[in-house]
Amino acid sequence: MRYVMCYAAAVKTAERDAYSRAAAQAARVFRDHGALRVVECWGDAVPEGKLTSFPRAVRAENDETVVLGWQEWPDREAQRRGVQAAMQDPRMADAGAMPFDGKRLIHAGFETLLDMQDATHG
DSSP states (O other), X not given: OOEEEEEEEEEEGGGHHHHHHHHHHHHHHHHHTTOSEEEEEEOSSOOXXXXXXXXXXXXXXXXXXXXXEEEEESSHHHHHHHHHXXXXXXXXXXXXXXXXXXXXXXXXXXXXXXXXXXXXXX
């Protein structure tokens, strides 16, 4: 069963290009170590909620944008092995530090419950 790792963080809006470069380098490494798909999203319509919201979850400041990403893996064991190998890959150090506060990064792993895709609807 496919396994998905999701994450969200707050990135200084002015650091969008730096984040994009570092994320692209990291994505190549994760793909080389078994990730089937890596997606990075830059917040566009991310409202501040009164009780819960993405900005509140990552404690986004006024000069920050929420990013959301996920990695799709064949299964949980492949994810565990792949991430472990990726973290030891020298290219991760070459990617440089990600331009966000890692203490405010949220992440979690999920088993796929439903994956519906209809090619006729884009």
